[in-house]
Amino acid sequence: MPNLNNVSSPSLWQRIWQGFLTTVGTKQFFQIFSPWVKWLAILASLCLLIGSVWGLAFAPPDYLQGNSYRIIFIHVPAASLAISIYFSLAVLGVIYLVWKIKTASLVAQALAPMGFLLCVISLLTGSIWAKPTWGTYWVWDARLTSMLILAFLYAGVMALFAAFEHTANRGKAAAILSIVGAVNLPIIKYSVEWWNTLHQGATFSLTEAPKMSADMWMPLLLMIIGSYLLVATMAIYRTNTLILHRDQGKAWVKEYIRAQHK
Amino acid sequence: MQPYFYSISEFVAMGKHGVFVWSCWAITIGVMLAFIIYSRRQRQALIKQLTIQQARQAQRTTKKSTPITKQYD
Numbered sequence: 001m002p003n004l005n006n007v008s009s010p011s012l013w014q015r016i017w018q019g020f021l022t023t024v025g026t027k028q029f030f031q032i033f034s035p036w037v038k039w040l041a042i043l044a045s046l047c048l049l050i051g052s053v054w055g056l057a058f059a060p061p062d063y064l065q066g067n068s069y070r071i072i073f074i075h076v077p078a079a080s081l082a083i084s085i086y087f088s089l090a091v092l093g094v095i096y097l098v099w100k101i102k103t104a105s106l107v108a109q110a111l112a113p114m115g116f117l118l119c120v121i122s123l124l125t126g127s128i129w130a131k132p133t134w135g136t137y138w139v140w141d142a143r144l145t146s147m148l149i150l151a152f153l154y155a156g157v158m159a160l161f162a163a164f165e166h167t168a169n170r171g172k173a174a175a176i177l178s179i180v181g182a183v184n185l186p187i188i189k190y191s192v193e194w195w196n197t198l199h200q201g202a203t204f205s206l207t208e209a210p211k212m213s214a215d216m217w218m219p220l221l222l223m224i225i226g227s228y229l230l231v232a233t234m235a236i237y238r239t240n241t242l243i244l245h246r247d248q249g250k251a252w253v254k255e256y257i258r259a260q261h262k
Numbered sequence: 263m264q265p266y267f268y269s270i271s272e273f274v275a276m277g278k279h280g281v282f283v284w285s286c287w288a289i290t291i292g293v294m295l296a297f298i299i300y301s302r303r304q305r306q307a308l309i310k311q312l313t314i315q316q317a318r319q320a321q322r323t324t325k326k327s328t329p330i331t332k333q334y335d
Contacts, residue, residue, distance in 0.1 A: 056283075057265045057273060067276035071286045078290070117293055125286040132282055230294075234301060241305045248312055257312045 021101070026243045027252055029103050033236045040233040047226030055219035062216075071129040073220055076203055077227040079122035079147070083185060085115030085231065086150060089157060090182035093175030103239070105171035106246065108178065109161045110238035114231055116154035123147060134198055142191035143199040146184060153181040 010018070055073035062069040089111060095104040126144070127137045138144065160174035192201050203220070204210060210217040247253045267273040276283050 052287075056287075057267060060266055061277070066279055068279040068282050070276070070279075070283050074286050074290050114297070117297055121290050121293060124289055128282050128286050132279055234298070237305070238301050241301070241308060244305075244312070245308055248315075253312070254316060257309060257316060260309055261313060 021099070024101055024103050026103055026106070026247055027250070030240050030243050034240060037233055037237050037240075040229055040236070044226050044229035044233055047222050047229060051219045051222030051226055055223065059215050059219055060213070065133055068129060068132045071125050072203070073223045075122055075125040075129060076220060077224045078118045078125065080224060081227055081231055082115055082119035082122050082147075082150060082154075083188060084228075085111050085118065086153070086178070087182065087185055089115065089178040090185075093178040096171060096175050097179075102246075103243075105175065106242045107235060107239045108157075108174065109171065110242055111231075111235050112154060112158045112161060112174075114234055114238075116151065116158060118227075118231075119147065119151045119154055123151060130198075139198060141197045141199060142195040143188065143197055146188040146191050149184055150181075150188060153177070153184060157181070 051073060056070055059070070061067045089108050092104040092108040092111075095101055096108070123144075126147075130139075131137050157174050157177050160177055161171065164170045164173055191197060192199050203212070204217070204224075212220075244253055244256070265273075274280055274284075
């Protein structure tokens with residue numbers, strides 16, 4: 001005999017789920033994360049400043065590449081973030097399409113231009129680095145080509161966000177492209193192993209000790225942490241702008257706008 | 263900890279690789295700063311626009327609800 005009490009009172013899981021859905025509402029997102037922006041920004045700038053000075057002035061040069069390797073302190077964080085942000089766009093796309101959580105779509109919309117810019121920066125710094133190291137700015141090799149495709153995917157996602165901005169289906173097309181385009185991510189990741197390539201393998205991995213000296217990988221780690229923090233800061237700030245725009249008719253936004261001028 | 267370079271000119275030159283290293287830094291800092299400023303302007307413009315909208319709405323409602331009457335001091 002099934003327990004009939006379950007029918008009237010929601011189970012613990014249902015209550016937790018409902019609680020989760022309300023906390024990820026736009027208003028809650030705005031109120032919870034707004035105060036984080038300042039502190040994350042300070043932490044990010046500290047990491048990036050220390051990492052830059054350490055990497056540029058204090059780290060020893062590479063025995064083969066000389067000082068040109070110092071580009072790694074920009075190139076690797078930018079490339080790593082370009083890939084991570086696209087992955088998060090795909091995850092947010094699934095969350096938006098399956099559970100219809102608006103905030104997920106707004107976070108994705110806020111993140112997409114950031115990912116695009118970081119992807120372009122990683123391509124530019126990579127090709128500038130390639131000149132003294134490989135003797136050419138560009139080769140059509142697997143890693144570089146798949147990274148270029150990622151930049152185009154970002155541009156597509158941004159265009160779809162802009163195109164459906166004023167329709168009932170806003171964010172859906174962009175979410176679908178984000179999910180489909182995620183096929184490219186493992187191709188980028190394993191391109192250096194599957195094909196013969198000029199590009200070197202991963203510098204960091206979670207399972208092995210770094211192959212560089214501590215004076216080189218510590219500033220790199222600082223730069224990576226700093227840029228993740230910077231992206232988090234920008235993501236919150238830009239999402240909150242989108243939330244204010246979308247919820248401008250709501251009472252809490254009106255109150256917030258009024259409070260801005262006191 | 264010791265800085266690797268002995269002089270400022272050595273630091274700028276980076277042993278023939280100065281152009282490559284510094285152009286990367288310049289591009290990245292320029293793009294990121296521009297994006298941060300753009301995002302900030304976007305927010306400020308939105309707040310300004312919503313403030314004006316609110317002021318207009320407030321004016322309209324007060325005009326409707328309280329018809330102009332003679333002022334006595």
